Amino acid sequence: MKFIYSLLLFLITCSLQAQPQTDSLKTKILQPADMQADFRYLRRLLEETHPGLYRYTPKAAMQTRLDSLGNTFTKPLPFYDFYRTIEALIADIRCAHTYSLPAKDWEQPFNRQWKTFPLFLFPIQNRSYVLFNGTPNEAIKPGFELLSINGQSMDRIRQILYRYHWDDGYIQTSKQAALQGQLFTLFYYWFVDQPDTFTLTFKTLSGDTIQAIVPAQPFGTSLRFYKKNGVNKQMMAWYNKKQKHPWRLSFLKEPAQTAYLRLDAFGGEGATSNETAVVRFREFMDKSLAKMEKKHTQNLILDLNNNSGGWDSQGIELFTYLMKSDTAVAYYTRQHSITDNSDSEFIQFSDLSEADRKNIKNELIPEPDGTFTLKQGDAGGQPKRYAPKPNRFRGRVYICMNGRSASTASEFLAVAHANKVGVFIGEESGGAYEGGNGGSFVHLELPHSKIYVGTPLVYYNNAVGDIATKGRGTMPDYEVSIRIDDVLTHTSSILEFVKKLIREQDK
Known part of the structure; x- marks a missing residue:
């Protein structure tokens, strides 16, 4: 799965037509019975299909966490409070290929409805710099360091966003993606606040500290000003260029x-x-x-x-x-799944073709521990x-x-x-150096909240030998x-x- 990690997420492809409307999810209240049903459904999905659910958290500890969460949905909750709880659980799996989104069709309201942060930020070594200014205010220039938003320091905001970001193991460099561009805009809206305006404190290129107040607005509006505001001209020329070949x-x-x-x-x-x-x-x-x-x-x-x-x-x-x-x-030394059940209701939501689903059992080798090794080399399951x-x-x-x-x-x-x-x-x-989870994926909506979830079906072991510290990436x-x-x-x-x-x- 590739999510929103590239430098220029939608700058070329998304619509410029912004029609501000109320985010209906902000006023949506979920009832206890519906949240409990959604949580049970998600738990079944994870326990029945996710091969890396216990990769970094022992099974007993994860089961205790799931049991505890299952007992918390006893009162009505605003939608975003429930979503944050679900996403915190997803993040705790420590898998970069497991995620949840508030809606399957989140791009359209993001472009046209949600009133969000209007600047494109670029993170460098735990600092956040303006790359594109999505407002008509020409005083905010590329290269300004953002110090705070509405009185909250960027250090504190960073910690909040890191809590909800999906990453392999304990890797910190990948978390900086949560503070880049549209992903920062989305994560701030989902997990920090949804104000109508932002009071911002910057350090300028000359080292001075200034403040500015900017409006919250749909991304389509911000994109329009990326292109119209003269302060962005050089950055747009350099970084809003679609390469002909990857x-x-x-x-x-x-x-x-x-x-x-x-x-x-x-x-x-x-x-x-x-x-x-x-x-x-x-x-x-x-x-x-x-x-x-x-x-x-x-x-x-x-x-x-x-x-x-x-x-x-x-x-x-x-x-x-x-x-x-x-x-x-x-x-790879091994790739495995924890299910070979082609009739599973969850497998029906996978990206496997009908032919691949019918052939699942022929491609998997049952193991004594209940897992199923993917055939790679010979019929004996050797790499x-x-x-x-x-x-x-x-x-x-x-x-x-x-x-x-x-x-x-x-x-x-x-x-x-x-x-x-x-x-x-x-x-x-x-x-992660030792391997992650991926291959094929299940994508589905939770029945009542309609939160959109993506999970992998295959556990990867890279052929890298013994690992001293699991959950870290390749080191330079x-x-x-x-x-x-x-x-x-x-x-x-x-x-x-x-x-x-x-x-x-x-x-």
Whole structure:
């Protein structure tokens, strides 16, 4: 699942027509019987299908938590109070692929109705900076640091949002996504407050402290001012540009013989199935490797910053083009499910095709502990091993990553790190080193509240060996973070750091 982690969520695709209306969920009151029924339904979904429910919390402790929550819905509650309770439980599972939303069709009211925070914030090392100003007020400029909202410090707001954000294990870098752009706007509205105006305190580019009062408004209105307000002109020119291709290869003038490979995501146009995803990626990589060979490339910079994932098979393919081993190695040691019941009411809400649902039992191997291993290699359930590509890159590899390098990207990073594919630069990745939960997903509405829930069906074990500390991402060899100056000048101190590493290696 890819949610709202990319830098520019809707800036190109969403409607500009904002028609402010009252959020009907704000006045919706849920009755005890309905909340109890919804909670029981959600609990069944988690206990019957979620393979990672007890991954970071022992079963006894999670059962105690569920029992306790089940006894709390004894009085009518406003909708958002119930939603916050559900989302806190979801966050406690510590799975980046498990989430809840207040409504299935949340995009339309967000664009047109909900009165929300009008600035696009960009988080850097526990500070929040303005990137786009969604108001007509030209005094608020990109690069201003936001210090407080309605008298509440950003440090306090950050802690509230972190409480509800879904992340793998105990990774902190991925939580910064909760303070970026439209995701901050949504989370503030859902979990902090829903005021009509915002009194804001900023630190300016010169270090002065100023205040401004801005209106709460639908995102469509904010988007219109992103484009109309002159203070955003340069930032919009740089960051509101839709790339023609999600995968791009270029060659640096300096250092010599250095290629730069940028992968925005593991997807690509025309990838409608696992098979087509592999074909598309192989075509791209084969052409890229041919170009690199022609230019006698010695160094490859692989940029996976903000890559939120996609097709697992493409991550595996990338690994086989870069692996150092001359023999085949495993990518996953095991993938498993906790159910093989194709007739389950929950499986009917999954993204599995009808043919896949009918074939579930043929693809799963029953285990003594009651789980079901997905067939990878042979019928005995042994891990599938992957051989290096004949045209693989054999030079030095430098891999850039951050807390938004998640899902498929984080799996690749973990396996590549364990197999010493290259040098890792940036921040802790956004997915657990040992593996997460994903594969196929169940998406459904709770019957009475209509809260929309998404949960995974497959538990992943990455082939990374023994783990000293579970629940953390891939750690960089060199920790380097983006700076606000990088954003305001459209430069990259991370790339410059990698160039320096290459020059030192070439001495």
